[in-house]
Amino acid sequence: MQEYLRDQYATTEKLDIRIEAHQRYSERPDDFLDWVLDHLAPEPGNSVVDVGCGRGSYHVPLVDRGARIILALDTSPGMVSTSQEQAIARRLPVVAIEASAERIPVPDAGYDLGMANHVLFHVADIAAALLELRRVLKPGGRAVLTTAGANSAETLESLHREAAERLGYRPTGRVIDRFNMEHLDLVRSVFPDVQRDIRDDAFLFPSTDVTLRYYASGMIDAIADRPADNGHRDQLLRLVGEGVDAMIAREGVFRDPKPAGCFVVRARERI
Numbered sequence: 001m002q003e004y005l006r007d008q009y010a011t012t013e014k015l016d017i018r019i020e021a022h023q024r025y026s027e028r029p030d031d032f033l034d035w036v037l038d039h040l041a042p043e044p045g046n047s048v049v050d051v052g053c054g055r056g057s058y059h060v061p062l063v064d065r066g067a068r069i070i071l072a073l074d075t076s077p078g079m080v081s082t083s084q085e086q087a088i089a090r091r092l093p094v095v096a097i098e099a100s101a102e103r104i105p106v107p108d109a110g111y112d113l114g115m116a117n118h119v120l121f122h123v124a125d126i127a128a129a130l131l132e133l134r135r136v137l138k139p140g141g142r143a144v145l146t147t148a149g150a151n152s153a154e155t156l157e158s159l160h161r162e163a164a165e166r167l168g169y170r171p172t173g174r175v176i177d178r179f180n181m182e183h184l185d186l187v188r189s190v191f192p193d194v195q196r197d198i199r200d201d202a203f204l205f206p207s208t209d210v211t212l213r214y215y216a217s218g219m220i221d222a223i224a225d226r227p228a229d230n231g232h233r234d235q236l237l238r239l240v241g242e243g244v245d246a247m248i249a250r251e252g253v254f255r256d257p258k259p260a261g262c263f264v265v266r267a268r269e270r271i
Contacts, residue, residue, distance in 0.1 A: 011078045012054075012055045012078065012079070012082050014217040014218060015054060015055060015217075016055070017213060017214065017217040018214065018217050018218065019055075019057070021203065021205075021210070021213070021214040021217075025203050025204050025205050025206070025210065025214075026201055026202070026203065026204070026258075027201055027202040027203070027204050027255075028199070028200075028201045032199070032201075032260070033057060033058060033061055034061070035199060036058070036115075036117065036144055036146055036262055037058070037061055037062070037065060039144050039197065039262055039264050040113055040115065040142065040143075040144045040264075041142070042062060042065045042066055042067050042113055043066060043112075044065075044066030044068075045066060045068045046066065046067055046068060046112040046113050047067070047068055047069045047070075047071075047110070047111045047112050047113070048062055048067050048069070048070045048071070048111060048112070048113045048114065048115065049070075049071045049073070049104065049106070049110075049111045049113075049114045049115070049133075049136055049137075050062075050070055050071065050072045050073070050114075050115045050117075051073060051101045051104070051114065051115065051116040051119060051129070051133060052073070052074055052075075052101060052116055052117065052118075052119025052120075052122070052123075053072035053073060053074050053079065053080075053083050053096060054074065054079050054083070054117070054119075055079060055082045055083060055086070056072060056082065056083035056086045056087065056094065056096070058115060058117065059072065059083070059086065059087065059092055059094050060086075060090065060092065063092050063093065067093070067113075068093060069093045069094075069095070070092070070093060070094045070095070071094075071095055071097070071106065071111070072084075072087075072094055072095065072096040072097070073096070073097050073098070073099040073100075073101075073104065074096070074098065074099075075098065075099070075100055076098075077098055080096045080097065080098050081096075083096040084096035100123075101116065101119065101120070101123045101128075101129035101132060101133075102123065102124070102125050102128040102129050102132060103132065104132045104133070104135075104136050106136055107136075108135050108136065109135075109136070109137065109138045109139065109141075110136055110138070111136050111137055111138065111141060112137075112138055112141050112142075113137075113141060113142055113143060114133050114136065114137055114141065114142070114143030114144075115143060115144055115145075115146075116129070116133060116143070116144075116145045116146070117144070117145075117146045118146055118147060118148070120145060120147060120178075120179040121147060121148075121175050121176050121177075121178040121179040121180070122175065123179075126178070126179055126186065127186065127189070127190065130145075130186075130187065130189075130190040130191065131190055134190055134191060134265075134267050137267035138267065139267060139268070139269040140266065140267060140268075140269055141266070141267045142264065142265065142266050142267075143191075143264075143265050143266075143267075144262045144263070144264055144265075145187065145262060145263040145265065146260065146261070146262040147176065147179055147180050147181060147183075147260065147261070147262075147263075148176045148180055148181070148258065148259070148260050149180060149181045149182075149198060149257075149258070149259030149260060149261065150176070150177075150180045150181065150182045151257060151259065152176060152180070152257070152258045152259060152260065153203070153219070153256050153257075153258055154256070154257070155247075155254075155255075155256040155257070156203075156211070156214075156215060156219065156240075156254075156256050157174060157219065159239075159240045159243040159244065160215070160219050160220070160222065160236065160240055162239075162243070163235075163236050163239035163240050163243070164223050164232075164236065166239060167232070167235050167236070167239070169223040169224070169225075169232060170223060170224040170225070171222055171223055171224075172222045172223060172224050174222070175222075181196065181198050181259070181260070181261045181263075184196055184263070187263045187265060190265075191263075191265035191266065191267070192268070193265065193266040193268060194263050194264065194265045194266075195263070195264045196261065196262075196263050196264075197261050197262055197264070198259055198260075198261035199259065199260055199261050200257070200259050201257075201258050201259060201260065202255050202256060202257045202258055203254070203255065203256045203258055204253050204254075204255055205244075205253065205254040205255075205256070206248075206253055206254075207248070208241050208244045208245050208248060208254070211244045211254045212237055212240065212241055212244065215237075215240060216233065216237065220232075220233055220236050220237070220240075
């Protein structure tokens with residue numbers, strides 16, 4: 001997992017490709033970030049802790065909605081640097097630090113709101129991360145935890161798995177299997193006050209090239225004992241591309257469901 005995370009998030013390059021794919025090729029035209037922030041419902045003057053901040057995609061809209069201060073944390077130095085550079089360039093009230101979700105280096109009950117967006121499936125101890133988020137929220141404070149649906153991108157995943165096995169590789173389990181919208185009981189074990197909202201969507205990739213660009217940004221490396229020279233990549237791109245070609249020839253587009261959603265949680269008042 002740590003090797004995967006270093007490879008995926010040392011820079012923003014692969015993340016940027018996936019963000020672009022969601023922005024350009026989603027079936028739903030409305031903005032997912034706005035949908036999430038509508039659930040978080042920040043108010044002017046709120047303080048926010050952003051766990052797994054990535055490139056800071058939520059920071060500008062959070063400030064536009066009145067956030068007073070944002071503590072952004074990530075385990076990737078590259079993501080922390082990108083987030084802080086954006087904050088400086090745009091004069092945002094953001095402090096970005098390198099830290100883990102399981103150990104947030106701030107006192108108890110310091111923040112009005114919290115976010116953990118598409119990150120908890122990367123965390124070694126998800127329950128510990130949820131407990132930390134609860135600890136740093138003020139009594140009655142809210143947080144949103146976004147993640148994918150359990151069957152997100154299952155068509156492309158199926159093509160990857162079949163191609164990997166055909167080539168003699170062993171596909172690894174999907175990272176979203178560790179935390180997805182079906183993990184309500186896990187969230188409820190830490191935050192009894194929780195609501196779940198799932199948003200149906202799908203990729204509509206118009207060509208094999210753009211589908212493979214998305215595939216090559218992450219899923220392609222989901223094999224055990226990955227060759228050090230990355231020799232698997234050309235082989236997998238060829239076989240997966242054949243499957244994508246076939247679907248586009250039949251249906252005119254490569255459509256792959258990608259439901260996602262959020263858990264909206266509230267920290268209970270302390271007695």
